[in-house]
Structure formats: structure tokens, C-alpha cells
Amino acid sequence: MSIFLIVADDLVSMKTPLILLVCSFFLSSCLEGIFLSPEEGCNFSQYKGQRVAWNNLPINLFMDDGTNELQRKAVTEAVDAIHKQHNKIFFNIVMGVTPSLKWQKAWGNSATIEQDGKSGIYWISTTWPKQFHSKQAITRTRWRGASIIEADVIINASAYDFFLKVAKPSGVDLKSLYIHELLHVVGLKHIKEDPESVMNPVLPYGAQPQRRQLSSIDKASLDCEYK
Ligand SMILES: [Zn+2]
Numbered sequence: 001m002s003i004f005l006i007v008a009d010d011l012v013s014m015k016t017p018l019i020l021l022v023c024s025f026f027l028s029s030c031l032e033g034i035f036l037s038p039e040e041g042c043n044f045s046q047y048k049g050q051r052v053a054w055n056n057l058p059i060n061l062f063m064d065d066g067t068n069e070l071q072r073k074a075v076t077e078a079v080d081a082i083h084k085q086h087n088k089i090f091f092n093i094v095m096g097v098t099p100s101l102k103w104q105k106a107w108g109n110s111a112t113i114e115q116d117g118k119s120g121i122y123w124i125s126t127t128w129p130k131q132f133h134s135k136q137a138i139t140r141t142r143w144r145g146a147s148i149i150e151a152d153v154i155i156n157a158s159a160y161d162f163f164l165k166v167a168k169p170s171g172v173d174l175k176s177l178y179i180h181e182l183l184h185v186v187g188l189k190h191i192k193e194d195p196e197s198v199m200n201p202v203l204p205y206g207a208q209p210q211r212r213q214l215s216s217i218d219k220a221s222l223d224c225e226y227k
Helices: 002-008 016-036 069-086 100-109 174-186 216-225
Strands: 059-063 091-095 121-122 137-144 147-156 159-161 171-173
Touching: 016 159, 059 069, 059 174, 069 091, 069 121, 069 174, 069 216, 091 174, 147 174, 171 174, 174 216
Parallel strands: 059 091, 059 121, 121 147, 159 171
Antiparallel strands: 137 147
């Protein structure tokens, strides 16, 4: 504003102050972009001091309607659990696409999934790459600036057995796994210091305690960004 006043003192035309006023408006929003005050991390990744997160909710999650029933139920239950426990709508499940085909096609060239602008749920039973053999699932998140633009969840059904209702000694609780991966989609990182967190990187097998309840740290972290 002080820049505007100094220059305006020398003006003779009435049109020029208007132009300067517009310039100063853009200048201030531009400066704001450069000098945004740093945000608390709150267990999110950060870009230039800002939490990396979605600008708009809900996130459309695309899922192949030809996928198996266990997977559909587990995703739906995990989404419902997050919504109920946090009293906010993060996801909108969209059925009817065939994302797994795109994944398998892209897999041969590199260990990443094809970016198609859609956040998808992928169930891979045959083409999981050897270097990620021990991983139960991978979530790939892409962002521009501090804005997430796509996040894909890929489940390793080639090496793991899963269950939803009745625990299997050698199986993985699929609902717990999806709650974890879906919170990666939202932007949360692993939370190792809280053994109760659903974002703990290790999910035990079988009949051991399942991780279906968001901890107070999980909720507080989400609140930082998506109040
Ligand atoms: Zn994880």
C-alpha cells in the first residue's frame, strides 16, 4: 500500500491510480504466495513449509467394478470407518473403471503406476515386482506445489492373504490395511512414535490386534489440515 501512495502522489490522470490499485492487489497476493507463514507438519509431508494435502474434498476414489467382493467390502468399510470416526467426508468411491489394466501395463517399464489424473484402488495378484515383495501395499501420491493431485493405492495380493471378518493366522486384516493406505491418500505420513496410530508402518498378521480405530494423534493430525 505504501508503494501505491508514493507513486500516486505524482499522478495526473485518474485512470492510472486504478491500474496501480489492481497491480498492488496482484502484488500483495503474489507476495503472500512467496511468504506464506510456515505450517506445522502434523505428520503430513511438507513443501516449502506448507502441508502437502488436497485442496478439495471429497477425493474421488476409482475402483474397478469387476474387482473381488472382499476388496470392495474392505474399501467401503474402511472409508465408512474413517468418515464416522472423524465426522468428515474424505472419499467418494466411484465404481466402473478398470485401473488394474493400466497398472499392469505400466509395471513392466518402471516400478510406478501410470499417472492418469485419477486416484485408484488397485488389486495386484500376478505382476507385483520383486523389489517390493515384502510390502503389503504401496500408496503412490503425486503433488504439485503443496497440492495433492493424484494418489493410488496398490495392494499386494500376490504375496499376502487377506481377511475381513474372520482372522486368518497367516492373513492380513484388509480393513486395517485400507484405513492406513487411505490416510496416506489424504496426505498423512507414517507415525512411528504412537503405537496406537493406524499410521504405524507395521501391521501385524492374523489374530493380533487389528488397527481399525484412529488414535487421538491420528485425529489431531487430520484436524490440522482438514478441520
Ligand atoms: Zn504406510
